[in-house]
Amino acid sequence: xxMKLKAVLPQEFYLGDPAxxxxxxxxxxxCRVYQGKILAGVIVETEAYYGKIDPASRAYRSNGDLTKxxxxxxxxxxxxxxxxxxxxxxxxxxxxxxxxxxxRALEPIMGIGEMKKxxxxxxxxxxxxxxxxxxxxxAINKSFHKIPVYLESSPITIRMGLEVNDIAESFRxxxxxxxxxxxxxxxxxxxxxxxx
DNA sequence: CGCCAGATTGACT
DNA sequence: GTCAATCTGGCGG
Numbered sequence: 001x002x003m004k005l006k007a008v009l010p011q012e013f014y015l016g017d018p019a020x021x022x023x024x025x026x027x028x029x030x031c032r033v034y035q036g037k038i039l040a041g042v043i044v045e046t047e048a049y050y051g052k053i054d055p056a057s058r059a060y061r062s063n064g065d066l067t068k069x070x071x072x073x074x075x076x077x078x079x080x081x082x083x084x085x086x087x088x089x090x091x092x093x094x095x096x097x098x099x100x101x102x103x104r105a106l107e108p109i110m111g112i113g114e115m116k117k118x119x120x121x122x123x124x125x126x127x128x129x130x131x132x133x134x135x136x137x138x139a140i141n142k143s144f145h146k147i148p149v150y151l152e153s154s155p156i157t158i159r160m161g162l163e164v165n166d167i168a169e170s171f172r173x174x175x176x177x178x179x180x181x182x183x184x185x186x187x188x189x190x191x192x193x194x195x196x
Numbered sequence: 197c198g199c200c201a202g203a204t205t206g207a208c209t
Numbered sequence: 210g211t212c213a214a215t216c217t218g219g220c221g222g
Contacts, residue, residue, distance in 0.1 A: 047203070056203065062219055083204045084215030102203060132204050142217085174203055 003110055005031060005040070006160035011150040014074035014092040018048035018099035021092040023185050027164035030088075030106055031157045032138040037114055039138050041106030041128050042161050045186040045193045047172050049089070051098025055177035059098055069146060071098035077156065079145040085132030088140050090149055090158070104131045104173070104184070107192040130194040 009028065014021055025043050032039040051059045051070055058080065059067040069078050069091060078089040078100055093099035106128035108115055115127045115137040128134035135141070140156065149158045168188040171178050173196060186193045 049203075058203080058218085064219060066218070080203075081215095081217045082202050084217090085204050087203060089203085104203085130204070172203070176202075 005029070005038070008150055008152050008157045008159050011073075011075040011148070013150070014090060014101075015095065016092065017094055018050055018092050018101055019181075019183055019185075021090075022046040022048040022101045022183070023167055025090075025101055025103070025158070026167060026185060026187055027162040029109070029159040029161040030103060030134075030138070031159055032111075032140070033155050034111070034114065034139050037111050039111035039114055041108045041110075041134070041138075041192075043103055043105075043158075044107050044190045045103075045105035045184070047102040047104055047185070048092075048183040049100050049102060050179070051093070054099075054179055056172060056175035056179070057099075067098070070100055073148075075148055075150040077144050077147045077149055079135075079140060079142050081142065083132075086135040086141055087131045088135050088138075088144070102131060103134065105129045105186070105190075105192055105194045106134050106137075107190060108137070125191055129192055 025046050028043050049057045059070045074091050076091045080087050089100045089102045092101050108127050119137050127137045147154050166188040169182040170184045171182050172184045
């Protein structure tokens with residue numbers, strides 16, 4: 001099927017408040033080149049994370065590599081392991097601050113057969129409806145940490161996609177200490193959003 | 197070098 | 210609804 005990929009988003013796209021960037025990322029396309037094949041999906045759910053001020057952030061109680069990356073160049077991937085799963089994030093923040101966006105769910109559009117193999121699941125709604133699941137479906141692991149998603153040559157990129165008009169929001173999922181602001185955003189009505 | 201919390205998932209009562 | 214497997218990063222000793 002001749003679905004055509006659009007342009008990669010420029011690095012400046014990620015130079016903004018994490019919540020603002022998280023909302024803007026809905027409808028964009030996460031694209032992975034895997035063994036010569038394209039695996040891609042429309043981003044339908046995101047969460048914003050901040051730096052030292054955010055009790056749910058990895059930067060809250062540390063000064064390690066994750067913190068440095070969160071405060072570093074925007075547009076780079078952060079791949080972090082939790083509970084044995086890989087979570088895919090992109091560095092996004094205002095100048096001089098720290099933050100990032102967690103990609104929580106996709107609507108698969110290309111390479112669905114390959115995603116089914118990687119996940120070991122047939123149901124298309126179960127392929128990428130969660131941060132750990134989409135990493136497995138796109139064969140994302142720690143080796144993608146710090147890769148720029150704004151370079152055409154990267155094995156993982158984020159591209160222009162669809163217009164999203166109806167954005168819903170909620171508090172973040174799974175965090176033990178949240179901020180008093182809704183920082184989870186998703187496409188209202190999408191069947192590909194993660195389950196609460 | 198050992199310990200342990202955690203931005204999860206899926207299997208089970 | 211509950212619960213535990215899973216494994217890395219960060220920190221204390």
